Amino acid sequence: MATPSAATRVGSRPQRAAPVSESRYDRRLSEILAHATEVFCKKGYEGASMRDLSRESGMSLAGLYYYFESKERLLYLIQKHTFSTIVQRLKSRLESVNDAEERVRVFILNHLEYFLANQAAMKVLSHEDEALKNGFGEEVAAIKREYYRICVGLLDQLKRDRGLQFATRIAVLSLFGMMNWIYTWHNPRVDADATALAGEMGDVFLRGVLGGEAK
Amino acid sequence: MATPSAATRVGSRPQRAAPVSESRYDRRLSEILAHATEVFCKKGYEGASMRDLSRESGMSLAGLYYYFESKERLLYLIQKHTFSTIVQRLKSRLESVNDAEERVRVFILNHLEYFLANQAAMKVLSHEDEALKNGFGEEVAAIKREYYRICVGLLDQLKRDRGLQFATRIAVLSLFGMMNWIYTWHNPRVDADATALAGEMGDVFLRGVLGGEAK
DNA sequence: GACTAATTCGAACGTTCGTTCGAACCCAGT
DNA sequence: ACTGGGTTCGAACGAACGTTCGAATTAGTC
The missing domain is CATH 1.10.357.10 (Tetracycline Repressor, domain 2)
Structure with missing residues (x-):
């Protein structure tokens, strides 16, 4: 893997559970989930393309894959x-x-x-x-x-x-x-x-x- | 158009309304609709590909387009x-x-x-x-x-x-x-x-x- | 069996899909 | 100013998509 840190993060909570404030990573992920929800709602899961999600969330197509693997x-x-x-x-x-x-x-x-x-x-x-x-x-x-x-x-x-x-x-x-x-x-x-x-x-x-x- | 007869048929009833028995065309179209319904039900409209419909109905991919235009x-x-x-x-x-x-x-x-x-x-x-x-x-x-x-x-x-x-x-x-x-x-x-x-x-x-x- | 029209098909078209990769960027700690 | 890890991106991959086209096959009439 070229980016092992990303691979370990995807799909699991950050290692430390203590800090009260959400990490930057968590905040960004929530934003993406919110935008993706809107797009899935509007076009359906199969009908919505990763490029649609990219456009709506303002993040590049490849960038999305830093936050989830598929x-x-x-x-x-x-x-x-x-x-x-x-x-x-x-x-x-x-x-x-x-x-x-x-x-x-x-x-x-x-x-x-x-x-x-x-x-x-x-x-x-x-x-x-x-x-x-x-x-x-x-x-x-x-x-x-x-x-x-x-x-x-x-x-x-x-x-x-x-x-x-x-x-x-x-x-x-x-x-x-x-x-x-x-x-x-x-x-x-x-x-x-x-x-x-x-x-x-x-x-x-x-x-x-x-x-x-x-x- | 290469096959004008097909184009005129698609989406409209045959010219004669009289004969009691359905034409071969109508019968075949009904079969295709029935198979397509099953596939759409199973995989959703967006999720079902024309190749899925072709496989399920036993007709070639191109053949389907003789019966409907999209x-x-x-x-x-x-x-x-x-x-x-x-x-x-x-x-x-x-x-x-x-x-x-x-x-x-x-x-x-x-x-x-x-x-x-x-x-x-x-x-x-x-x-x-x-x-x-x-x-x-x-x-x-x-x-x-x-x-x-x-x-x-x-x-x-x-x-x-x-x-x-x-x-x-x-x-x-x-x-x-x-x-x-x-x-x-x-x-x-x-x-x-x-x-x-x-x-x-x-x-x-x-x-x-x-x-x-x-x- | 020959002629015509209706029906079917293999092969390909151009586009879009989900995903990957390596390079770039940003920014905190020194 | 430099470094290093977390974050983002442009460009590309092969696969699958909906659709088209001309040729091949079949069915119906003489």
Whole structure:
């Protein structure tokens, strides 16, 4: 390798974890990820070329490869970061809420708030679902599975507390559908904000499942 | 043009509309569209190369261009045909149903039945939403708008008949989200069939909106 | 079997793709 | 002023892309 220092850095945190301020490297990488997210959102993963990313981020084509070793790895970094953040925020919010119905509402609000605030990132996450090949995709898929399981847990809790009866899997996936489809239609100039949307979707969904008494 | 006859054929029905049996040309084109749909579904529009399509359909790379003039036009043909069919079936089914709630259920069932029976085609339709550039996409977008308006009409009728109050736009788009998201999770070996799914989704959605009395 | 038109194909076109390489640049510590 | 490592770049690589063209093959009619 001609640039061993680069090779050791790519894909791993800097050796020292201590310093409070991000290193120059970390800051630059974040900027590139942000620009790349926009481009992937606009043109799709396959449709966006490395030259597009170069133009948008203001860095030369070759320069990009100092920060990640391949286009696929770049998509992985974006997806991993985005998804980890949303799961982490959700866990922190859920800690302070006990009522089963309220917890479901927190889930919806957390999802929609992050979705609308980081619309480009979430579109890339939703839309480029199967773009990562063997190994690369596995880790993202694991986070996704965890997120899904959390939602299943919330609905099962609701079912137990209220003695309801409905198919949890279908309910969860319907809820994800309602929320994730937003990236195809939400227009910030026409549509309400996250709080209002979360309220309306929460109303529809919760009335829907709460009505499911034992038949 | 070296092959004017081909040029006149591409993209337009054969001159005579009379004969009952499809021409050899029409039959072959349908086969190619079917194979191309599978490939687009598996690898995405941008990710699928003309050489992939050639391999899958058993026709030479150059041979494909006898049936359509560009890759983009091919995607257009697939989307147009798929979407037209689903709208047409819906209209025919709605003719015999009058009750507002039942009409919404017919809408859901029609959508899910076609979705699951032609999963690949519907995934291409949902996923490659913005792939068609200026002009090409406009016609497909128009059909989509019509389909959307039909659903808005059904829900408005329901609101009027039952004196309900909810945001139609959000309700419609939530319903589309529930239904269209299926392509990301449905597994025919695990999940129920279209009729059962339409029943469950219809229950959740209709209880959700029917609970929306005037506040 | 010969003639014509419809259909198919091999081979190549020019372009763009993701990636690599070595040289240059910048800047802190001396 | 000099050095050395972290950072950036221009130029190029081979491969794959969508598309074209003229010749070859096939199917249909006499």
